[in-house]
Amino acid sequence: MPSLTTSHRIGTPQSSVRAVVFDTFGTVVDWRGSLIHALKDFGMERGLEAPWERIADRWRAAYQPNLDRVRRGKLDWTILDELHYTALVELLPEFSMAPLPEPDLRFLTGSWHRLSAWPDAIEGLRRLRTKYIIGPLSNGNLSLLVNLAKFAELPWDVIFGADLFRHYKPDHETYLGACAFLGLRPEQVMMGAAHNYDLAAARELGLRTAFIPRRMEHGPGQTTDLSADQSWDIIATDLIDLADKLGA
């Protein structure tokens, strides 16, 4: 009965860890490769020419500013699906594209529900699941994350979407909310992410931290999060290596 037992830290920092929660976009799934693929498919089927890679990157570039508008109270609580939709509508004119019909906009927004896992992710998660409770702790909404898990066959035990908390990471409510729902103390929960900012917020609240660099998340020109910028509890090359390091 994990949530009821008092467990004590003994030895290594991870020895008391009962659950590992993961950032998802970039850490578990290759959003960029998948999105470019989906956009090109769409263009092919519609006979549309467009710089799909740049559109994918511009679309993702709208992510942080939009989350920040919600985090700072400039925008009422809005789920990521709707932020994705609005961002797409706003960016298409930059590429001199004719307005797309609503069903196409919804279909493309749904591409974020159909992203492929990094090659190591499913094996790593399957192994971690034998020993830990695992789940996403993502800025995606729950329905997006459920659909994504089915599409990419991610073997989660539980799904934490930002809409459970009505807060986006790195707001503290997300990390502490997941710990509370799990009935665990922060030091019993490890945050796994490819992004240093996410781990910094988690560490500040007492969670354990695992850095899994994804140096191609943003494509070959990536300049951020190429390496750990703090001494995280674990630095793993990928999720299989994380399973090794966590004894799973």
Added chain:
Amino acid sequence: MPSLTTSHRIGTPQSSVRAVVFDTFGTVVDWRGSLIHALKDFGMERGLEAPWERIADRWRAAYQPNLDRVRRGKLDWTILDELHYTALVELLPEFSMAPLPEPDLRFLTGSWHRLSAWPDAIEGLRRLRTKYIIGPLSNGNLSLLVNLAKFAELPWDVIFGADLFRHYKPDHETYLGACAFLGLRPEQVMMGAAHNYDLAAARELGLRTAFIPRRMEHGPGQTTDLSADQSWDIIATDLIDLADKLGA
């Protein structure tokens, strides 16, 4: 992209169903048989004699009154683990049992995290999962349901515990909250339960309903929920039959 597509009802009532959420205690797992087993095990190990079956039944009998105290605002929001704990402490004196040490009380309360699935449940759920989003919609807290899913190997896509809503069924917030998190309209969600009251609340809100009678849930003397008391959308003999009837 299930949550973004407008789907229309065509033909049978269940043709638009995208998700099936389940009552868990009684419907998916055999709480009574498992609990009696756990209590007897505990008694054997401790050398304690007690009418364990009656204790199990009395423990469960405290369930509805305690939930109702929360539902009516007589008690602040309290998760089921804590209600179980308090109920156990209160009932032991009835059986002239000496006070048990705190770790034993916590251990026994944790028995509710370690219940076995009915024999048909795992196969039925595995099949349903290939075609639908499936998850518990239970009065258990999320951590209880996560632990239970790991123990009983329930292949859920998502976990809805009452603590996500801070309401207990049959409060409307639970059913409508699950639909909202799934990004689905009520008629796209089916409630599966062995309890007519649960389905009545779900139907009132527009959800589809599936009755799965569990005539031994309360043991051989069961007098309630032996049959459907409304014409539910589906009446299934068990979860394998439900998978058949839902084409999964």
